[in-house]
Amino acid sequence: MAKSRAFDVRRQTGFVPIALLCFLVLYLPIILLVVYSFNKGESIAIWEGFSWQWYVKAWQNEKVQDATILSLIIATSASLIATSAAVMAALATTRTRGFRGYTFVFALINQPLMIPEIVTAVALLIFFAMIKVATGYTGLMYLIIAHSAFCIPFAYMPIRARLQGMDLNLEQAGADLYGTPWRVFRRVTLPQLWPGVLAGSMLAFVISLDDVVITEFVKSAGQDTLPTYMLGQMRRVITPEVNAISTALLAISVALVIAFYLLSKGGTQTNRE
Amino acid sequence: MTQASDTQATRRRWLLLSPALLILLFAASGPLLIVVLYSFLTPGDYGGVVWKFSTDAWFNVVVERDFFDDTLSFSDAHLSIFWRSVKLSLMTTLVAFIVGFPTAYFIATRPKDKRDIWMLLIMIPFWTNLLIRTFAVMEIIRNEGVVNSLLIGLGIIDQPIQMLFTEFAITLGMFYVYLPLMVLPIYAAMERFDFSLVEAAYDLYASRWRVLRRVIFPIVKPGVIAGSILVFVPSLGAYVTPRVLGGGKQLMLGNLIELQFGQGRNWPLGAALSITLLAIVMVALIVYVRAAGREEMSHG
Numbered sequence: 001m002a003k004s005r006a007f008d009v010r011r012q013t014g015f016v017p018i019a020l021l022c023f024l025v026l027y028l029p030i031i032l033l034v035v036y037s038f039n040k041g042e043s044i045a046i047w048e049g050f051s052w053q054w055y056v057k058a059w060q061n062e063k064v065q066d067a068t069i070l071s072l073i074i075a076t077s078a079s080l081i082a083t084s085a086a087v088m089a090a091l092a093t094t095r096t097r098g099f100r101g102y103t104f105v106f107a108l109i110n111q112p113l114m115i116p117e118i119v120t121a122v123a124l125l126i127f128f129a130m131i132k133v134a135t136g137y138t139g140l141m142y143l144i145i146a147h148s149a150f151c152i153p154f155a156y157m158p159i160r161a162r163l164q165g166m167d168l169n170l171e172q173a174g175a176d177l178y179g180t181p182w183r184v185f186r187r188v189t190l191p192q193l194w195p196g197v198l199a200g201s202m203l204a205f206v207i208s209l210d211d212v213v214i215t216e217f218v219k220s221a222g223q224d225t226l227p228t229y230m231l232g233q234m235r236r237v238i239t240p241e242v243n244a245i246s247t248a249l250l251a252i253s254v255a256l257v258i259a260f261y262l263l264s265k266g267g268t269q270t271n272r273e
Numbered sequence: 274m275t276q277a278s279d280t281q282a283t284r285r286r287w288l289l290l291s292p293a294l295l296i297l298l299f300a301a302s303g304p305l306l307i308v309v310l311y312s313f314l315t316p317g318d319y320g321g322v323v324w325k326f327s328t329d330a331w332f333n334v335v336v337e338r339d340f341f342d343d344t345l346s347f348s349d350a351h352l353s354i355f356w357r358s359v360k361l362s363l364m365t366t367l368v369a370f371i372v373g374f375p376t377a378y379f380i381a382t383r384p385k386d387k388r389d390i391w392m393l394l395i396m397i398p399f400w401t402n403l404l405i406r407t408f409a410v411m412e413i414i415r416n417e418g419v420v421n422s423l424l425i426g427l428g429i430i431d432q433p434i435q436m437l438f439t440e441f442a443i444t445l446g447m448f449y450v451y452l453p454l455m456v457l458p459i460y461a462a463m464e465r466f467d468f469s470l471v472e473a474a475y476d477l478y479a480s481r482w483r484v485l486r487r488v489i490f491p492i493v494k495p496g497v498i499a500g501s502i503l504v505f506v507p508s509l510g511a512y513v514t515p516r517v518l519g520g521g522k523q524l525m526l527g528n529l530i531e532l533q534f535g536q537g538r539n540w541p542l543g544a545a546l547s548i549t550l551l552a553i554v555m556v557a558l559i560v561y562v563r564a565a566g567r568e569e570m571s572h573g
Contacts, residue, residue, distance in 0.1 A: 009471045010382040012375070012485055019379030022372050026398050026452065029409035032419060036412070045417050085293035092289035099283070105290060108297050115305070116510025116554055118527040119547045123304035125534060126311055126544070129321070149300035152293055203400075210402040213512050217534075227404050234408065234517055243412075246405040257400040261393050 030250065037243035044240055054244040064245060067229040074140065074215075074225060075208040078147035079155070083201040085148070086155035087193070091185075094163045112150040120150070121217035128218060138220040146218050147208045154207050155200035158264060162196025199263045202256045210253065305551075312544035320538045330541035334549055351529070358526040361440060362508035365447040366455075369504045370497065372448075373455035377496075378489075380456070381463035392460060399453035407517045410446045411437065438520035446514040454503035462496025463489075495565050502561040506554050526550050 037055070041048030058064050093105060112120065128142045170192070174184040190197075212227045219228060226249060233242055312330050314322040332338075337348040380391040398406060413419050414436040421433035436442055466489065474484045490497075512527030519525070524532070526546065533543030 007475070009468055009475055012378060012481060015375035015378050018372060018375040022376040022452070023394060025372075025449070026395070029413050029449070030398065030401070030406065033405070033409040033412060043417070044412050045415075045419055045422050081296070085296055088289040089293040092286040096286070099286065105294065108294060108302060111297065112301055114506075114554070114558060115301075116507065116527070116550055118510050118512045118530055119305070119308070119551050120301060121512075122530060122534065122543060122547045123308045124300060126540065127304035127307050130307070145296065145300045149296050152297060156293075206400055210404075212402075212404050217531075227402060230404060230408070231513070231517075234411075238412075242408065246402070246408060250401050250405060253401040254397055257397055258393075261389075261396075265389065 033243055034247045034250070037240050037247045039240050039243075042239050044238065044243060054240040055248075058241050058244045058248075061241070063224070063229060064226070067224045067226045070140075070223065071209055071225040071227075074143050074147055075205050077144045078151050078208040079201050079205040081144070081148040082151035082155045082204045083159075083197060086152055086159050086200055086204075087197060089152075090156055090159040090163050091189075094160055095166075095168060109156055110153050113153050117150075117213045121214045124214060125217040132220075140223070142218050142220070143215060143223065143225075146214055147211065150211070150214065151204035151207050155204040158199040158203065158260075159193065159196040161264075162193055162199075166192050195263050199260050202260050202263075206253050206256050209249070308544045308547055312541055312548055314541050316539045316541050318538075320534070320540060322540050327541070330539070330545040333539075333542050334545050354524050354526060354529050357440065357523065358509055361444050361447065361525065362505050362511075364444050365451065365508045366501050366505045368444070368448045369452050369455040370501060373452055373500060374459055374497070377456045377459035377463055380460050381466065388464070392457075395453050395456050395460075403450050404513055404517070406450050407446050407514050410442075410449050411517055414442055414445070437518065438522050440519075440523055442518040443511075443515045443523055443525070446518040447508045447511055450514060451504045451507055454507070455500040458499035458503065459493060459496040462493040462499075466492060498561060498564050502557055506557055509553060509557075510550055 036044045036047075038050050038052070039048055040051040040053070089105075089109060093102070124142075124146050128146075131142075132138055166189075171184055171188050174188040175181075179187065210227060211225075212231055215225050216228050216231065219225070224232070226245060230242055230245060311322055313326055313328065315325040315327045315329070317323050332345075333348070333351075335348055335351060336345050337351075338345055376395070380388055380395070383391055411418075415421070416433040416435065416437065418437075420436070421430075424430045425433065470488055470492075471484055474488045479487070510527055511525060512531065515523060515525040515528055516531075519528070521528075527550075530543050530546045530550070533539045533546065537543070
């Protein structure tokens with residue numbers, strides 16, 4: 001029977017098993033991590049029954065509470081700042097003829113994607129240490145600015161993509177009807193651009209929430225975010241409490257990424273051709 | 274268009290760009306110049322620097338001065354860390370290619386409406402916390418972890434195999450966290466692939482292997498190069514994965530750099546090492562841009 005089946009030009013021996021194995025390998029560690037966050041015992045390898053106790057423990061841990069609040073403050077601020085800057089940058093760089101300095105602008109915006117994070121982290125450590133000595137300020141602004149910077153390319157990409165697919169005629173019509181540039185932007189451009197803005201801000205939020213390296217180098221004493229708190233915990237004996245925190249963070253990331261996917265999918269469908 | 278409106282458009286453009294550029298110059302690009310400056314200064318006793326010109330840091334990247342007789346010799350410690358970083362990054366890239374290529378091929382040959390879902394499954398882990406994914410690998414391979422428990426339970430081994438804190442653990446971890454970066458560009462290149470070319474090759478009696486090597490691979494090669502760079506570059510500068518899975522025993526470049534700003538108290542050396550890492554990454558990126566450009570010339 002198998003022989004008589006139509007010859008499939010797309011088949012390559014062994015590729016399907018490797019691909020399926022790849023998906024298994026990608027998800028198995030994460031699934032186990034989530035499963036053991038519900039373990040009754042202290043072990044992260046032996047199942048002793050279901051319990052919520054590690055979530056309760058993490059929830060009541062004051063350090064975890066502080067780190068959560070800090071993470072949310074930084075991610076929200078950085079996402080807002082990065083998205084605003086990215087919207088303006090996207091408006092300036094799309095739907096225009098090439099301009100002098102375009103390569104420079106493009107390289108600068110994408111720089112956080114190309115330069116190893118550890119190098120940026122070291123650079124910020126040195127630079128902010130100088131500012132700290134000069135001004136005596138040790139507050140949160142260092143972390144917020146640093147996060148805003150590396151979030152900009154992530155916010156910029158979906159906004160730019162959305163803007164490129166948009167119809168210029170509507171804005172032209174708005175301008176012809178004597179709309180001021182600001183009014184045209186608010187009433188015509190922004191409503192169309194909105195899915196891109198939302199997608200960009202969500203990516204920026206996730207990227208900021210997950211950052212370890214730059215935060216670890218830039219933070220002052222007592223400024224632990226959830227990831228740097230967890231990194232500190234990994235030097236000690238690990239209990240499923242870390243699993244519980246991880247699971248909560250995973251849930252946020254996965255929810256946002258799926259929302260991003262649905263948003264950008266809707267966006268490209270209306271835009272294609 | 275008139276001269277005046279052109280100037281106005283230019284001014285408006287740079288005004289719109291200014292917030293993003295200022296933030297990036299202040300908290301991403303600008304500080305890199307200070308790193309270059311610091312690499313030519315003298316270390317302070319308690320970290321920081323003394324403002325005195327010195328090229329010692331750059332010598333110390335590869336050479337060390339003997340404490341007693343002042344003789345110079347190659348720094349084995351540093352060279353072995355450089356070598357480990359390059360070796361593990363290359364291995365990570367290779368394994369990611371071996372697994373990632375068939376996976377991208379698999380996704381690209383699914384029905385059109387299903388491909389997005391498969392790609393989403395690849396991208397979800399990528400957008401989740403890198404530390405958490407590293408931690409997930411750690412839990413599996415530790416001595417009391419699932420793999421060892423399973424093997425002992427099945428009676429295959431008596432003693433747990435020490436996997437954590439080895440080079441194997443770091444490679445596995447980096448493969449795990451950077452794999453999506455290999456799949457994504459290969460898939461992007463393969464999605465547009467025209468399978469009638471493969472049909473033509475089979476009509477000419479090509480074997481499956483020959484079709485893969487001579488027809489499919491040359492066309493998706495830019496994607497493979499892009500994927501390799503995307504995996505190699507972050508592996509080379511990895512910090513979290515070798516720290517968690519190498520346990521401070523198997524240092525990579527990122528950890529060596531961190532050490533200079535912590536216990537090492539040699540900021541200039543840390544700065545010089547950072548610039549060195551940056552230079553290697555830049556070379557890799559230039560090689561990539563040129564290779565991608567050549568491919569475009571020959572296929573575009």
